[in-house]
Amino acid sequence: MKQTLKILVVDDNEVDRMAVRDALTKAGVQMELFEVSDGNDAFSALSTTAYDCVFFDYRLPDQHGLTFIQQLRSLKIKVPSVVLTAQGDEQIAVQLIKAGATDYLSKSKISPEMLAQVLRSAIRIYWAETQAALVNQQLRESHEQLIRKNQELQRQQQQIQMQNFKLLEVSQLKSHFLATMSHELRTPMNAIIGFSQILFRSKFGQLTHQQADMVERILNNGKHLLMLVNEVLDFSKLEAGRLDLKAEIFDVSKVINLTVGEMRSLADAKNLSLLVQTDLQNTLVFNDPVRIKQILINLLSNAIKFTESGEIWVEVKELPASRVTIVVRDTGIGIAPRDFKRIFEAFRQVDQTITRKYPGTGLGLAIIDSLVRMMGGKIFLESKLGIGSMFKIELPRQIRLFTEAADAPAIQLDGDEIYRSAKNPHNSSSQTR
Known part of the structure; x- marks a missing residue:
């Protein structure tokens, strides 16, 4: 020592x-x-x-x-x-x-040897016990601290759960409010559109050029407002899980040509070329024609809205594994890569300011995304700023409705079988952007 x-x-x-x-x-x-x-x-x-x-x-x-x-x-x-x-x-x-x-x-x-040995041993034992006691004290303090932290985490978790419940309740109230207001607004809007159309009929008297122009503005704005209201109503139904697909067998090329024809006047008003190309060996599909038309209208509306000059193409092609693709290309302003994901969010637009150049609810692409998912399809986006954008929708030739029985009989379409299945399309679909 x-x-x-x-x-x-x-x-x-x-x-x-x-x-x-x-x-x-x-x-x-x-x-x-x-x-x-x-x-x-x-x-x-x-x-x-x-x-x-x-x-x-x-x-x-x-x-x-x-x-x-x-x-x-x-x-x-x-x-x-x-x-x-x-x-x-x-x-x-x-x-x-x-x-x-x-x-x-x-x-x-x-004896000198024995006493020295006992002394060394006593000091070592004492310090070992002291260190052990110190470690035990630290462990107890750590354990108590962990208990306090665990209690705090449990308290925070309870608060988060309560906040989640409140947010869920608010979301449900919001969806209910949107659905109710959209439904209430449709009635007067339909009346405005209907009476505007009646005024154009000759049996009610000939309108002057100025009167006809004003009635046409009322009619067009009424239709536009009704479209916005319908978007909100559809979104609230999608968010609440109350929008169902009404599938039937139809000619997809006819639906696409009719839809493009309805949108052509908007393209002509901006001197834009609107081209359609269909390359399908079998044009029959089993899907919801109303929702297919809605998807195409939203895509074409965006393409026309964000394109100042040039062309817009609509292509329908055959894909392997009994799938079809609908492609809408434009020569518009394009989308920055950082905004690829955000534009599919509800109420989200690239320009969020109230003075933005391009109006809209910001629900179009969110509705498209939800409908494509329901159909078991995928949506792809390619775009470059100042050059244009390409939205490609890939859909199964026959969608599967989860409300139908899994053992329902197959439907024969020119050699292609369209099976009805109880499988939930949300579980079998994926999205690529």
Whole structure:
């Protein structure tokens, strides 16, 4: 032991104290040795000085060794303690160790080697116990801290759940409000459109050029407003899961040509070329013709809206695995790559300002995306700023309605079988952008 140790010897027998002193000296222990003869003096010394080890007789004149150990613990005095016992008192020494003593040594076995060994062992045991107690304390504190954090996380989780419930309730109320308002607005809008059309009939009198122009503006704006209202109504139904596809067998090329014909006047008004190319060996499909038309109208409306000059192409092609694709290309303003994902979000437009050049609800592409998913299809987007955009819709030739029985009979279409299945199309579809 290289460091100087402070050692306290507690024994009323001066000869025994001398024996301890001599043995430690001969063992070469560098120390400051202090001696007292009873327990009271020992506690006075221990309360004012930090000792590295205490050797004490288990039979002190003023108290028993067990009492001495208990008082050390009650006063929270921590120090390595070695009990010096008489011959045959090993059992008592064991009890003292159980009470808190570090080690014991029979006075008859005191020797330089033995005493030095006991001293080193007592100090090591004490420091090991101290470190273990410190680690245990840290573990307890960590455990308590984890419990507090866990409680805080549970509290936050409950708050998040409550917020989610509130958000869900608000979303449901919003969807219900949109559906209700859209439905209520359709009635007067249909009346405005209907009466505007009646005014054009000759049996109600010939309109002047100025009157006809005003009635035509009312009619066109009424139709436009009704289209916006229908978009909101469709979106609210899609969001609430209450929009069902009404599938039937129809000629997809006819639906596309009729739809393009309806939209051609809008393209002509901007001097845009609107071209259609159909390349299908079999033009019959099993799908919802109204929703197919809605998808194409939304795509063409966007293409015409965002194209100032040039051309718009509509292509319908055959794909492997009994699929068809509808492609709408334009030479419009294009879309930045960072906006590819955002434009499919509801109410989202690239320009969100109220002074934006291109009006609209921002629901068109969101509705298209939802309808394509319902049909078990995919939608692809390619675009470059200033060059144009390409939206490609891939759809199965026959959609699967999950409300139909899985074992329903197949429908034969010119050699192509269209199967009805109870499989949910949302689970079998994917989207690529």
